[in-house]
Amino acid sequence: MKTPVYVDWAITSVCNLNCRHCVGMEKGELTHEQAVKIADEIVSLAPRWVILEGGEPLLRPDLSEIGGKFQRAGIDVFVITNGNAFTEERLEQLATFSPKVLFSIDGANAAVYEFTKRGANFETAKKWAQRCAGRGIFHGITTVLSRLNLTQVRGLMRLAENLGGKRIIFLPLKPFGKDEFARGYYEQYALTSQEQEVAVREIYGGKSKLDIFYDEPFVWNLSRRHGFTMSSADSGITIPEVQGCAASCSLYIQTDGSVRPCMFAAEDLTFGNATRESLGDIWSRMSSSEIITSWADQVQRKGACRECPQFVSCRGCLARTTRLLGDPLSADPCCPLAASPALK
Numbered sequence: 310m311k312t313p314v315y316v317d318w319a320i321t322s323v324c325n326l327n328c329r330h331c332v333g334m335e336k337g338e339l340t341h342e343q344a345v346k347i348a349d350e351i352v353s354l355a356p357r358w359v360i361l362e363g364g365e366p367l368l369r370p371d372l373s374e375i376g377g378k379f380q381r382a383g384i385d386v387f388v389i390t391n392g393n394a395f396t397e398e399r400l401e402q403l404a405t406f407s408p409k410v411l412f413s414i415d416g417a418n419a420a421v422y423e424f425t426k427r428g429a430n431f432e433t434a435k436k437w438a439q440r441c442a443g444r445g446i447f448h449g450i451t452t453v454l455s456r457l458n459l460t461q462v463r464g465l466m467r468l469a470e471n472l473g474g475k476r477i478i479f480l481p482l483k484p485f486g487k488d489e490f491a492r493g494y495y496e497q498y499a500l501t502s503q504e505q506e507v508a509v510r511e512i513y514g515g516k517s518k519l520d521i522f523y524d525e526p527f528v529w530n531l532s533r534r535h536g537f538t539m540s541s542a543d544s545g546i547t548i549p550e551v552q553g554c555a556a557s558c559s560l561y562i563q564t565d566g567s568v569r570p571c572m573f574a575a576e577d578l579t580f581g582n583a584t585r586e587s588l589g590d591i592w593s594r595m596s597s598s599e600i601i602t603s604w605a606d607q608v609q610r611k612g613a614c615r616e617c618p619q620f621v622s623c624r625g626c627l628a629r630t631t632r633l634l635g636d637p638l639s640a641d642p643c644c645p646l647a648a649s650p651a652l653k
Contacts, residue, residue: 312354313592314548314558317572320344321364322564325394329426329494330415332485332525332572335578337565341371347562348378350588358385362572364564367403368393371537376406389451391426392434400440403559409448411478412438416462421457431642435472438578444472449519451475454508455482455498462512469519476520480510481505483573484632499643506531506645515535526554526626527644530619552622557601560592570595574616578637604637612640613647 321571322334339347351359359379366372379386386408395550398487403410412434416422419431420557450469452458458465459572462479467476482499509523509531522528524541529552532539548555556570563569566584567576568591580598581591595601603609604627607620625641633642640647 312559313356313596314551314555314562315358315360316351316354316356316562317360317362317574318347318351318562319363319563320361320366320372322368323363324391325368326365326391326429328391328415329425329427330455330482330485334566335563335567339564339566339584342639343566344375345378345586347566347588348375349582352378352382352384354589354592355382358387360387360389361408365391365394367399369409373402373405373593375455376403376408380408380436382383385409385490387411391429392437393426393429395433395437395440395516400444401439403441404444404446407592408446408448410441411448411451411476413453414438414465414468414473415453416451417461417468418456421461425453425457435468438472438474446448447473447547449476449478451478451480452480454479455500456504457498459500459508462508463515465468466512466515466519466521468516474519476522478522478524479508480524481508483619483626483629487574487575491555493638502643502645502647507644509645510535525643526623526641527619528644529553529622553624554626556627557596557605560588562588568592568595570601571628573626573632575628575632578628578631600637610640611636611638613644614640617646619646 319334322338361376367390376386388408389411392412414422414434420619422431423429438447451563452465466477484495509528512521512523517599529539548558551558561569561572562583566582567579568581568583569578580595583591605624614620625644627637630639630641631637
């Protein structure tokens with residue numbers, strides 16, 4: 310692939326909250342000049358869309374200038390916000406480049422939401438989602454799905470609808486750090502492979518006007534098993550025509566300019582820094598690297614992935630496999646298909 314289908318950019322490390330499952334930001338904040346350079350290089354790569362997140366992207370003073378570059382280039386812009394950093398001025402600045410705004414809401418009620426997002430207020434997030442909806446820029450909700458909110462999936466879907474959203478994206482909790490707290494939190498709240506399937510059946514089994522996406526590489530295989538239809542729209546998170554993990558089709562830029570395949574990838578999957586070299590060169594290096602090409606080659610994979618007849622429409626999660634097992638060629642340890650061979 311000559312260019313990434315989309316670019317996910319953590320545009321700032323600054324945040325007003327302290328979320329328990331935050332993947333963490335690299336030390337160092339891009340200068341305005343560095344951010345402009347990277348934005349211009351993204352435009353040159355011509356992805357279909359760009360995600361601007363953080364940290365909290367609304368706290369980046371030049372957000373509207375950066376977002377405007379993509380809008381003028383005809384590139385869709387998604388902004389992921391926690392919804393608790395809005396002011397009237399920031400809403401006006403956001404509206405200048407007409408992004409599709411996704412609110413990160415990890416609970417259908419205040420108790421779960423505020424436990425997960427330390428320092429947040431549930432009513433504040435809902436208020437500003439409605440304000441964005443009134444300006445025509447509220448797109449929907451992203452939810453980190455865990456044992457904390459597994460029973461709330463229908464409530465979260467109703468919340469997205471009631472706020473005026475078009476889409477909800479469920480991102481099951483993935484390993485996100487090396488410290489003791491991050492490891493303990495993941496072990497306590499991450500969904501088992503069986504719970505992953507329960508979640509998929511619950512989410513896709515009901516009626517909803519929302520465009521729904523469950524962000525796991527095996528969801529296409531589960532859709533065939535359970536007979537539900539996958540979205541054909543660009544979600545801002547995944548690529549409809551690419552079934553399975555999109556690690557070889559997208560790139561993620563950390564707050565210091567480091568470039569990885571996705572936001573969950575650990576530091577050892579860093580392929581360069583966009584403040585020091587061309588983003589295009591980094592993309593070429595990453596997409597043709599032995600790590601990416603061997604991971605995508607079933608012959609070189611190990612365990613269940615090597616034997617799976619559904620491999621080409623999944624491949625497993627590169628970031629999770631590498632973080633948990635230390636080997637990108639290992640089988641994804643969270644796959645429901647591997648846990649229940651009868652599903653294949």
